Amino acid sequence: MRSLVMVLAMAAAYGLLRGYPEAWSAVLRTCLAVLILVAGVGLWGKREGEKGELVESRRRASWMDYLAIGAAVLSIECLFLVFFSTLPEPLESAAARVEEWLRPEMAAARKVETEGERNTSQGNWLWNDEQRRPLPKRTNFKQGNRPEIFLQPSGEIDAARMLDSRLYVQAFSLSRYDEAAWMALSSEARTLRSEDDGWLRLPGERSGAAISCRVYQGSEKNGQNPLTGLQGLTAARVESVASLDARLQLLPKQEEGFEYDTISKPRTIDDLAGEDVKLPMQIPASLLELPGGSLGSRIFLQAEVVAGDGEVMDRLTRIRNHLRTTLEYSLVTENPNNRDPLENFMFYEQKGHCELYATAGALLARAVGIPARISYGWVGGTYYEGSRLFVFRAREAHAWAEVWLKGYGWVVLDPTPPTALERPNPERAAEGEKPPGSEDLGVETEDELAAERPVWKYGLGLAALFGIPGLVMLSWRSLKREDSGTWGAKVDMKSRRVAYLETFVSKCRERGIRIPPGRTLRGLVQGLDEAPDFANELIQYHYAVRYEGRTRDPAKEAELKKKVEQWL
Secondary structure, eight states, X not given: OHHHHHHHHHHHHHHHHTTOSTTSOHHHHHHHHHHHHHHHHHHHTOOOSOOOSSOOOSSOOOHHHHHHHHHHHHHHHHHXXXXXXXXXXXXXHHHHHHHHHHOHHHHHHHHHHHHHHHTOOOTTOOOOTTSOEEOOSSEEOOOOOOEEEEEEESSHHXXXXXXXXXXXXXEEEEOEEOSSEEEOSOSSOEXXXXXXTSOEEOSSOOOSOOEEEEEEEOOOTTSOOBOOEESSEEEEOOSEEEEEETTEEEOOOOSSOEEEEEEEOOOBXXXXXXXXXXXXXXXXXXXXXXXXXXXXXXXXXXXXXXXXXXXHHHHHHHHHHHHHHHSEEOSXXXXXXXXXXXXXXXXXSOEEOXXXXXXXXXXXXXXXTOOEEEEEXXXXXXXXXXXTEEEEEGGGEEEEEXXXXXXXXXXXXXXXXXXXXXXXXXXXXXXXXXXXXXXXXXXOOOSSOGGGSOHHHHHHHHHHHHHHHHHHHHXXXXXXXXXXXXXXXXXXXXXXXXXXXXXXXXXXHHTTOOOOTTOOHHHHHHTSSSOOTTHHHHHHHHHHHHHSOOOOXXXXXXXXXXXXXXXX
């Protein structure tokens, strides 16, 4: 039973430390995990049955001892919380000043490098000077960690829905594929303007529940600032945009960052499982175009085999699963024979990154008559609860395919293996952690930001809350032990030097018996070739006085000493 309790305590502590329940704060989960483990160890260490002759502690541990130890551990944890939440920034600043003093050239170079990193472009630049986004023949991508886009849901309901789903943040989509490159349908932009209520509504109808977000994004010097939002963007509170494709709208060029509200109705093919999905009655030819030459023929033949017959959703699912299971995700491709990058990915080297997966998925869908395009943005994200902010970094940049379905609009078809993504679903940041980079964009946060909470005050308060009762309990137990009779009585070390024992040891040495350090009286007697007749009497009295709390009897000790002296 004790072992079962210990196993259950370990399982409960493990669950708490893994982040369950998610609604509880990390500090609360950690404190509860420590208390559960302390209680489990206390119950597991409790002995049952009669005591043997083994030497035991002078006082059995009680529930108060374990409670005091748990409070002390929690107090130390809170002090560590204070240390790691308040000191890193001052120490980093001090280190920078020391470096400027001792190695000014190195400090200057580091400052230039940091400023350069802040001013780099987003991972989702749009196109080259020819307004094309070619697929790279060879790749060796290095994923960055710079925050690139910030989304703030309008309320707790929207935040909860976003946390419970895979987030696709869509920067732009491209519909035309030609000569191993994606491009917009039009090279000349048309201007879309907001309506009288201040909202700019994108053409097309979409079904599904709407999610409202405020978007914060930096301004790119090259003017390629796409209107960004959750996949399925339907409206944005901006004055005007330059539209080049159904979902490629550029914001007006400006020096400062952008801040605007959006409404989206995100959809993935997984959301439509079991639905009777149909294709649109009229499909533009541009959404069904395949590469020319032998590559287009090979894609068409493979699509017929992979997709098979059946309903639209069944065929799309087979295409996605085929790409996920037969091709290898890799940020490095060599393409030794300098082939077309998509051909190399699908039929030769058969490994590549998300943009190649998305291109293959879109073209395979087109080959079986399903309109498709490619989208670029981010997936995953980190949620900072104190500011109600989702942050997406450069390493979370992603590309996926989208298919156009009747009554639903554009729906995500993501052929990239989920295990290849940095994090498919958003994760929660640690409580009190500050959203990185948000101060540069002027993100408006709630009144009580996690980043602005006086962590050191809470930490010291919790340390005192747990530590002071723990010290009081330990002190009280210490005083009680001194007044607890024989078990807790202080022992004068000189009184331990009893005459009968010293006489017995001397007699053993006279007989040439070697006595190693740590040898007990029982062990010494058992090592004799022939034990004296008073051996049992000597052992019983000595252990009763030394370990069982029996009061010493001077007459008995004198009798034992006399018997030892007469031992021949």
